[in-house]
Amino acid sequence: MxxxxxxxxxxxxxxxxxxxxxxxxxxxxxxxxxxxxxxxxxxxxxxxxxxxxxxxxxxxxxxxxxxxxxxxxxxxxxxxxxxxxxxxxxxxxxxxxxxxxxxxxxxxxxxxxxxxxxxxxxxPGITAALAGAASIQQSLTLRGVSRSVAFITLAQGTENVAPGQPISNPSADTLVYYMGRKDAARIAQQLIEQSPNQHSNTPVQILEAVSTARERLWISTLQELAAGKADQWFDSASPALIMIGEALRTSITLASDTAEEKIDECLQKAG
Structure with a gap:
């Protein structure tokens, strides 16, 4: 009952x-x-x-x-x-x-x-940024590197936005963009040009369909994102989360090390 x-x-x-x-x-x-x-x-x-x-x-x-x-x-x-x-x-x-x-x-x-x-x-519920950090097993804050995080969206109701309104530049150490797929390259370009905390080599990780069986990950840098390298990767059917900041470099390094270890293991077996 x-x-x-x-x-x-x-x-x-x-x-x-x-x-x-x-x-x-x-x-x-x-x-x-x-x-x-x-x-x-x-x-x-x-x-x-x-x-x-x-x-x-x-x-x-x-x-x-x-x-x-x-x-x-x-x-x-x-x-x-x-x-x-x-x-x-x-x-x-x-x-x-x-x-x-x-x-x-x-x-x-x-x-x-x-x-x-x-x-x-x-x-309350778990927001995508925190689920994304859990998925890549990397904190959005990092002692000595990142003491602040900003959650940003460029999506607004048409009743609240003026035509041609520019993207504001958050000053936080780690940036997480919600619903930023169509503006990804523009976001990266403007951060490289105007943000004191970000540069062309700043790590970027993009997660789609966070926490689900369809989850996908794209790892690169602001320079690659600004060049439109992620545009063809995006799946328009899934929500995307763009994470930017030096705190993410640790997980990128670990991922790279793991890939190199697997390559070495394969070479040893082949030899």
């Missing part, structure tokens, strides 16, 4: 903004998974793995995700649907990729819900 939390003093339902994590189904938090099991209705992003929806077979499931260059739900429409759902259901889950509070437009949904007198709770 399924039970759902209720509020006897408020006939309206409660909305939970739940982080789905970076992609892998088993990286959602225990709290998030339990809420999916209790949900009456789930509004989910386009990047949420369909297998994760198996955690809420009892719920009505509605896709409201956004994909760059594709038909998607307007944010105001999503806000209204959440408010409307709280008039009919007790447990409403808004399932967002990664963490709801990072590049997820959670503020707009929270404000719309509060304005309607609807209780809302945020359940």
């Amino acid at each position: 399924r039970t759902t939390p209720t509020n006897n003093n408020n006939p309206l339902g409660k909305v939970y903004l739940v982080g789905a994590g970076p992609g892998a189904v088993d990286l959602i938090t225990v709290r998030g998974a339990k809420l999916l099991e209790q949900a009456d209705i789930v509004f989910y992003d386009a990047l949420v793995d369909p297998e994760m929806l198996a955690l809420c077979p009892q719920a009505e499931k509605i896709e409201v995700g956004k994909r760059c260059g594709k038909l998607s739900s307007a944010q105001q429409f999503i806000n209204k649907r959440l408010v409307d759902a709280a008039q009919k259901h007790q447990v409403i889950v808004r399932l967002k990729g990664g963490d709801p509070m990072l590049f997820g437009r959670a503020d707009e949904e929270i404000q719309a819900l509060k304005a309607a007198g609807i209780e809302v709770q945020v359940v």
